Amino acid sequence: MTLRGGRLYYRPFARLPALWFCRLCLGPCGPHFNARGIALFTHIRVALKDYYHTGTPVPSTPTFARLMTRECREALPPRRILEVGPGAGPMTEQIVACLGDGDVFDVVEINADFARNLDRRFLGPARKRVPGATIRMFIDPIQTAALEGSYGFIVSSLPLNNFEPQEVREILARMKGLLAPGGHLSFFEYAGIRRIARPFKKKQDRRRLGDIGRVLTEFDRENGVKKRVCLLNFPPALKRSLQLKARS
Numbered sequence: 001m002t003l004r005g006g007r008l009y010y011r012p013f014a015r016l017p018a019l020w021f022c023r024l025c026l027g028p029c030g031p032h033f034n035a036r037g038i039a040l041f042t043h044i045r046v047a048l049k050d051y052y053h054t055g056t057p058v059p060s061t062p063t064f065a066r067l068m069t070r071e072c073r074e075a076l077p078p079r080r081i082l083e084v085g086p087g088a089g090p091m092t093e094q095i096v097a098c099l100g101d102g103d104v105f106d107v108v109e110i111n112a113d114f115a116r117n118l119d120r121r122f123l124g125p126a127r128k129r130v131p132g133a134t135i136r137m138f139i140d141p142i143q144t145a146a147l148e149g150s151y152g153f154i155v156s157s158l159p160l161n162n163f164e165p166q167e168v169r170e171i172l173a174r175m176k177g178l179l180a181p182g183g184h185l186s187f188f189e190y191a192g193i194r195r196i197a198r199p200f201k202k203k204q205d206r207r208r209l210g211d212i213g214r215v216l217t218e219f220d221r222e223n224g225v226k227k228r229v230c231l232l233n234f235p236p237a238l239k240r241s242l243q244l245k246a247r248s
């Protein structure tokens with residue numbers, strides 16, 4: 001309520017934006033809200049320095065992170081899980097929450113800032129909480145990370161549309177090669193992003209995006225990839241998932 005020119009004004013929502021911003025920055029309303037704020041700022045800070053590898057100004061939403069990690073969260077330990085490109089950790093948060101004894105959780109992140117942050121916020125606490133799980137961080141590109149064995153679940157957030165078509169083909173082949181028989185691979189791109197971005201790109205980039213589209217279509221066809229759009233993400237995202245045949 002404010003007094004102006006001898007009149008009383010009642011504006012119940014006037015301070016909401018400022019209050020919301022303070023809560024986002026300082027987190028006085030609880031650790032949950034604070035953690036989301038930290039993730040957002042970490043993501044924006046790294047994206048400003050390295051947009052090529054980050055590929056988006058904001059992290060995925062919890063709703064989309066739950067969709068991306070559904071297969072591995074629904075399975076029981078012992079599982080071998082690989083996360084590629086965790087960034088500020090929206091998917092990591094979902095995965096560590098369901099880890100149990102005997103699980104192996106490997107994380108591959110090219111950016112050392114993101115990796116340090118993830119170790120402090122998610123992986124370190126999870127190692128203490130579930131000492132029977134093996135949790136490892138590889139600060140490397142997925143193309144060359146020294147991973148051993150195969151995985152039942154791979155969740156990747158790589159910004160494939162920023163890469164060269166040949167690189168996309170190699171990354172997809174590497175991730176598929178790391179799957180165990182019966183294993184699940186999930187990766188995503190923003191829905192319709194190549195079509196939306198194309199008119200604003202230079203000729204060379206338009207050709208590159210067209211070639212990436214063809215690489216993905218070929219991969220989808222060969223592997224029976226399933227697609228699901230999530231509107232509760234910014235921008236709306238398209239999850240692609242495939243399951244390798246189990247050994248008979």
Ligand SMILES: C[S@@+](CC[C@H](N)C(=O)[O-])C[C@H]1O[C@@H](n2cnc3c(N)ncnc32)[C@H](O)[C@@H]1O
Nearest residue numbers: 053054059060085086087109110111141142157
């Ligand atoms: C689009 S961000 C996704 C971040 C987060 N998973 C999310 O959904 O909000 C892409 C992430 O992939 C990482 N990345 C990019 N290229 C990579 C590569 N070749 N190998 C491993 N990580 C990579 C980036 O550093 C960044 O953390």
